[in-house]
Amino acid sequence: MQPDTFFEVKSRPVYQPIKKRNPSLQHVFIVAGEMPEDMATTYRHCDNTKRTLILVSDSEKAKKTIAEKASLLSLSATVYVAGDESFIWFVSELLTAKGMLPEQIKLCAPVEQYRTVYCCHCYHFSTGVTHSPATCAGCQRLLAVTDHFSRKSGAYLGYQVNAEDPADIPETQELS
Amino acid sequence: MRVAPKEIQTFRDNFTYSNSLDAIKRFPFPFPEDDYRYSVNMEPHEPKGGEGSVYEKFLDIDEHYLSEMNERALVLKSMPHRCLAMDHMELACWDMIERSMVSLANDYPQYFSLSCEGDHWFWENKLLGINDQFIFGDSTTLPRAPLEYIGRQLQGDFAILDQRDGDLFLDAGIITCPADWSLAFDTGMSFTQWHGPVPMAHSEGIFERALKYLTAMPTGKPVRRLNWTLTVNARMDTSPETYHEWGYERTTITPENVAEKVYLRVELQVIDRMPRSHALMFSIRTYLMSLNDIVSNPEWATRLYRVMKTLPEPLINYKGLARYHSTVVDYLSQFDTKS
Amino acid sequence: MSVDSIAVTVAAIVQVAPAIREFTLLPIDQPLLPFSPGSHVVVSMIDEHKVFKNAYSLISHPWDTTSYRIAIRRQDISRGGSLFMHENVAVGDTLNITPPANMFAPQWFAKKHVLIAGGVGITPFMSYLPELKRREADFELHYLYRSQLTGAYKDELAKTLGARYRGYDSDTGERCDIAALFAQRMLGTHFYICGPESLVKCVKDLAAESGVPASAIHYEAFSAPQPGTPFDIVIKSTGQVIAVDAQQSMLEALEAAEVAVANLCRGGVCGQCACRVDQGEIDHRDSFLSKAEKKAGATVMPCVSRAISKQLVIDI
Numbered sequence: 001m002q003p004d005t006f007f008e009v010k011s012r013p014v015y016q017p018i019k020k021r022n023p024s025l026q027h028v029f030i031v032a033g034e035m036p037e038d039m040a041t042t043y044r045h046c047d048n049t050k051r052t053l054i055l056v057s058d059s060e061k062a063k064k065t066i067a068e069k070a071s072l073l074s075l076s077a078t079v080y081v082a083g084d085e086s087f088i089w090f091v092s093e094l095l096t097a098k099g100m101l102p103e104q105i106k107l108c109a110p111v112e113q114y115r116t117v118y119c120c121h122c123y124h125f126s127t128g129v130t131h132s133p134a135t136c137a138g139c140q141r142l143l144a145v146t147d148h149f150s151r152k153s154g155a156y157l158g159y160q161v162n163a164e165d166p167a168d169i170p171e172t173q174e175l176s
Numbered sequence: 177m178r179v180a181p182k183e184i185q186t187f188r189d190n191f192t193y194s195n196s197l198d199a200i201k202r203f204p205f206p207f208p209e210d211d212y213r214y215s216v217n218m219e220p221h222e223p224k225g226g227e228g229s230v231y232e233k234f235l236d237i238d239e240h241y242l243s244e245m246n247e248r249a250l251v252l253k254s255m256p257h258r259c260l261a262m263d264h265m266e267l268a269c270w271d272m273i274e275r276s277m278v279s280l281a282n283d284y285p286q287y288f289s290l291s292c293e294g295d296h297w298f299w300e301n302k303l304l305g306i307n308d309q310f311i312f313g314d315s316t317t318l319p320r321a322p323l324e325y326i327g328r329q330l331q332g333d334f335a336i337l338d339q340r341d342g343d344l345f346l347d348a349g350i351i352t353c354p355a356d357w358s359l360a361f362d363t364g365m366s367f368t369q370w371h372g373p374v375p376m377a378h379s380e381g382i383f384e385r386a387l388k389y390l391t392a393m394p395t396g397k398p399v400r401r402l403n404w405t406l407t408v409n410a411r412m413d414t415s416p417e418t419y420h421e422w423g424y425e426r427t428t429i430t431p432e433n434v435a436e437k438v439y440l441r442v443e444l445q446v447i448d449r450m451p452r453s454h455a456l457m458f459s460i461r462t463y464l465m466s467l468n469d470i471v472s473n474p475e476w477a478t479r480l481y482r483v484m485k486t487l488p489e490p491l492i493n494y495k496g497l498a499r500y501h502s503t504v505v506d507y508l509s510q511f512d513t514k515s
Numbered sequence: 516m517s518v519d520s521i522a523v524t525v526a527a528i529v530q531v532a533p534a535i536r537e538f539t540l541l542p543i544d545q546p547l548l549p550f551s552p553g554s555h556v557v558v559s560m561i562d563e564h565k566v567f568k569n570a571y572s573l574i575s576h577p578w579d580t581t582s583y584r585i586a587i588r589r590q591d592i593s594r595g596g597s598l599f600m601h602e603n604v605a606v607g608d609t610l611n612i613t614p615p616a617n618m619f620a621p622q623w624f625a626k627k628h629v630l631i632a633g634g635v636g637i638t639p640f641m642s643y644l645p646e647l648k649r650r651e652a653d654f655e656l657h658y659l660y661r662s663q664l665t666g667a668y669k670d671e672l673a674k675t676l677g678a679r680y681r682g683y684d685s686d687t688g689e690r691c692d693i694a695a696l697f698a699q700r701m702l703g704t705h706f707y708i709c710g711p712e713s714l715v716k717c718v719k720d721l722a723a724e725s726g727v728p729a730s731a732i733h734y735e736a737f738s739a740p741q742p743g744t745p746f747d748i749v750i751k752s753t754g755q756v757i758a759v760d761a762q763q764s765m766l767e768a769l770e771a772a773e774v775a776v777a778n779l780c781r782g783g784v785c786g787q788c789a790c791r792v793d794q795g796e797i798d799h800r801d802s803f804l805s806k807a808e809k810k811a812g813a814t815v816m817p818c819v820s821r822a823i824s825k826q827l828v829i830d831i
Binding site: 339388395 | 613
């Protein structure tokens with residue numbers, strides 16, 4: 001398996017600063033947690049008759065509300081999303097399934113550095129991961145957390161770090 | 177001289193797999209030079225090498241057919257999600273059925289036959305005892321979902337790439353013998369994304385060029401390239417999903433067993449434009465040959481030594497060879513013709 | 516990547532509109548392949564010592580492998596390819612075509628497809644219809660034409676598509692309110708335009724003003740190489756000098772001199788034929804290179820572009 005690699009894995013998302021999409025006629029802001037500065041600036045620049053703010057306190061519960069609201073969006077709408085990485089990609093996939101195009105979905109760089117990790121051995125998603133290796137919440141295997149990211153699942157690929165030699169476990173490192 | 181499919185051998189547990197002398201002769205040795213570097217290295221998939229060559233037919237059926245179909249069935253039994261197709265790929269899967277059945281019936285009439293009365297098709301696969309009839313394009317008339325149905329009759333893995341917005345998306349596949357990648361995780365990714373973990377090649381613009389080339393492919397002009405790695409034992413299923421079962425094997429290589437246990441694993445990748453769906457069919461046909469068998473060809477022995485000796489470290493790591501690479505190089509050094 | 520030729524016989528010619536002729540092509544020695552909606556073939560027409568090559572959309576049913584059909588509008592002011600087809604090709608003649616290639620495939624994820632055809636731009640949409648129907652997709656077809664020249668298949672379309680079809684004959688004063696096409700549209704609506712460059716530009720501009728995302732607009736503009744002043748190409752590696760006459764494109768001149776250059780659309784949009792330029796001033800006429808790339812002057816699209824200088828040194 002690929003061990004630590006010293007280059008940028010090209011599947012890892014690179015986030016651009018948020019800018020207002022002109023001439024969109026409808027701007028929807030979905031925020032889980034704090035509203036980042038660039039999003040706040042964009043929000044201020046939108047006409048208040050053309051903007052909506054959805055504040056999310058419980059990500060799970062909010063998913064249903066967002067799906068309902070997405071059905072009411074018009075073709076010229078733009079949605080700006082802030083939250084942790086797996087939340088923003090979940091919303092992005094949901095909006096894409098409703099017919100939104102990538103240029104209409106603006107994702108803010110996640111503020112927190114924690115990741116959701118997909119265990120390729122038991123298929124479980126472990127949330128809030130901040131270090132590698134990390135213990136899989138499903139099968140308890142110790143997983144190497146790679147930078148290979150799936151937008152569909154909003155998660156990074158994890159594989160058993162000591163599958164070759166159970167005693168060969170790298171030092172725990174904080175993920176960036 | 178093509179060898180007929182032989183009795184079932186195993187790619188797991190006791191590894192009864194073996195290559196006949198003919199299989200060794202026709203093996204697609206992948207190194208044209210002493211230094212290995214990634215390149216787009218695609219060539220037209222036209223017949224080459226004469227009768228019995230791996231490049232003679234569109235799809236290669238060889239002595240391992242029954243063994244590989246048995247292995248595929250075992251993998252799908254325990255992990256059915258190793259074959260999946262997103263809904264919008266249905267037409268592309270039918271394209272693949274058509275392409276495969278027409279070429280197999282044409283190229284191996286002793287094993288396969290296809291007859292069509294309008295869209296009523298009759299298909300026989302004598303090797304697996306299959307005798308089916310169905311309506312082309314109507315998935316309800318097949319005993320299994322289209323991709324699984326045809327994939328269980330073909331050697332090698334298959335991915336079907338949807339082409340849209342000038343990019344390619346991994347939206348369907350039957351992947352039971354991957355060189356360490358996960359279809360379940362990579363499904364839906366774009367060309368650049370699913371190649372994300374490959375070191376070195378991105379900065380050289382290789383994937384950009386490859387994508388431009390592939391998206392412009394017309395129908396009827398398939399292309400091919402070779403990819404390679406090393407595998408311990410004749411293990412077909414070297415997937416991330418089962419890594420916890422085979423990973424330890426990399427620590428079991430010694431100077432005494434290296435020639436017998438280390439296999440050169442070559443993928444003959446064929447890419448073909450599917451006519452009705454505009455998708456690309458990406459076939460990954462895997463050939464396994466032990467170092468013992470490789471070195472029976474003196475030119476291959478020398479070339480392989482030089483390639484292994486000069487392999488860059490990022491590639492050694494990416495291909496998972498770090499633990500036994502030096503043992504392989506030491507063993508092969510005896511075949512170097514340079515003194 | 517160059518593609519092979521398929522020899523076909525012209526089995527029938529039908530005048531489907533005052534300025535449009537439909538040709539039915541039958542295979543000779545190779546069976547025809549099915550194709551995907553929006554595909555085109557490049558037809559080679561040989562007139563004495565000149566070879567014309569033009570891309571034409573396939574209008575036949577994509578799953579029909581017994582014959583292909585194309586419909587060509589007669590363009591009097593052009594380099595002569597369409598004129599040749601209208602005046603010099605008869606039933607029984609042999610033509611060479613490339614295998615189908617597709618640069619205008621439907622976006623199947625769309626929730627709704629709005630098709631806007633101008634004149635002979637109806638042609639790619641003809642091959643969309645059977646698949647749109649098979650997938651039970653939601654679509655509308657808006658057909659802008661001038662009955663004195665174009666409007667091929669309008670009656671058949673009106674009959675088979677019913678409420679999904681609207682025709683606008685500008686010769687009788689009917690006008691399509693294009694801006695209105697973008698109003699009140701749901702998420703996931705995609706728009707497809709095929710026709711003269713002026714129509715494509717107009718639709719794109721109005722879409723942008725309405726806030727429609729640019730990636731929801733798909734178009735195939737019928738642009739063909741235009742004539743220009745003659746000049747010479749010099750092949751850097753061999754020193755070979757190839758004359759490009761007024762009526763010939765660079766690509767055609769290279770092909771006539773048996774210098775193979777990969778190509779696909781032959782209309783300056785796909786980027787396949789890009790060549791590096793070592794010396795000379797380029798007259799860019801393509802829609803592929805960026806402004807910066809055109810300014811840098813190091814790359815040329817030989818299928819449509821020409822030279823301002825007397826010579827262009829190509830590094831191939």
